[in-house]
Amino acid sequence: ARITLRQLLDHAAEHGYGVPAFNINNMEQGLAILEAASAVDAPVIMQASRGARSYAGDIMLSRMIEALTEMYPAIPICMHQDHGNNEATCLSAIQHGFTSVMMDGSLKADARTPADYDYNVAITRRVVDAAHWVGASVEGELGVLGSLESGAGEPEDGHGAEGALSHDQLLTDPAQAVDFVAATRVDALAIAMGTSHGAYKFSRKPDGDILAMHVIEEIHSRLPNVHLVMHGSSSVPQALQDLFNASGGEMPQTWGVPVEEIVRGIRHGVRKVNIDTDCRLAMTAQFRRVATGSVSEFDPRKFLKPAMDAMRDLCRERFEQFGTAGQA
Ligand code: G3H
Ligand code: 13P
Ligand code: ZN
Numbered sequence: 001a002r003i004t005l006r007q008l009l010d011h012a013a014e015h016g017y018g019v020p021a022f023n024i025n026n027m028e029q030g031l032a033i034l035e036a037a038s039a040v041d042a043p044v045i046m047q048a049s050r051g052a053r054s055y056a057g058d059i060m061l062s063r064m065i066e067a068l069t070e071m072y073p074a075i076p077i078c079m080h081q082d083h084g085n086n087e088a089t090c091l092s093a094i095q096h097g098f099t100s101v102m103m104d105g106s107l108k109a110d111a112r113t114p115a116d117y118d119y120n121v122a123i124t125r126r127v128v129d130a131a132h133w134v135g136a137s138v139e140g141e142l143g144v145l146g147s148l149e150s151g152a153g154e155p156e157d158g159h160g161a162e163g164a165l166s167h168d169q170l171l172t173d174p175a176q177a178v179d180f181v182a183a184t185r186v187d188a189l190a191i192a193m194g195t196s197h198g199a200y201k202f203s204r205k206p207d208g209d210i211l212a213m214h215v216i217e218e219i220h221s222r223l224p225n226v227h228l229v230m231h232g233s234s235s236v237p238q239a240l241q242d243l244f245n246a247s248g249g250e251m252p253q254t255w256g257v258p259v260e261e262i263v264r265g266i267r268h269g270v271r272k273v274n275i276d277t278d279c280r281l282a283m284t285a286q287f288r289r290v291a292t293g294s295v296s297e298f299d300p301r302k303f304l305k306p307a308m309d310a311m312r313d314l315c316r317e318r319f320e321q322f323g324t325a326g327q328a
Contacts, residue, residue, distance in 0.1 A: 004187075006100075015323075017271075019271060025056055032309075036319060037315070044077045048098075049082045083102055103127040106141040120141075147170075147202065149203060224269065282307070283307035287307060
């Protein structure tokens, strides 16, 4: 059944668990997530970026959600717009059956330039008003995603801010967070605490200097009833890096967000945990393995099936680690 982000995260807060939000672009990713969820009885958040919507098409994506809802009637499914950049993106997502949207007003509509606070409040509030009229939920973001470590976390493909950002912009100000939630009435708040999108988050295993978990604790202590969202939460597991590189891939050694830090976040109000890179890597490592191991293979299913299975296993692991398993 379809569920809104607010309904799901209220339940997660009441029962003290977190929900991974996996990005989808195609049928295989949707099937992988639902297979995993159904194996462990976990509720699901699937999210589509603007890039995913233009890749698959809104009609295809909305029919996929319908199909998955029908195939897995016992699993609550929230379909969410990831990083909406303006009102039109958010409202057209809702029109296509999304039950939740992110209005990312931390960046201007070009999705690259940091926006000022008043712009963020105003555009987020407009989207909240419109979404709430029709029963959809809204995630806002305060603070700009990006690495606190110079040299790591360089912006990739339009999803990071341009140019050097000050330490202040990269960490959500807890006092401002209190004001932002009151002014916008968002259902969930994404915060910046040193994570960035993509595989290259940290050049060493992160400690408190470059992964500012204390920001989450501080915000949660001031806003105990607000659902927090962690972006850039892929762990970039060593085993996946090794598998990718063992079949001809060239991924320089990198570190993501350790699962134990996410679990600590979940103890301090983090309810939605965004993961895309780990799923991509799990799938692509299998493409590489099949391509190099079976050089005459040309049936796409022989690539896609192991890729789907690898993503399913990763999703299942996160459902278990975040306490989502058993909550459907
Ligand atoms: O926000 C970042 C997500 O990983 C989506 O990435 O825009 O390449 O689909 P994408
Ligand atoms: P990762 O790149 O760490 O998977 O983050 C995804 C994300 O935050 C999508 O909004
Ligand atoms: Zn994100």
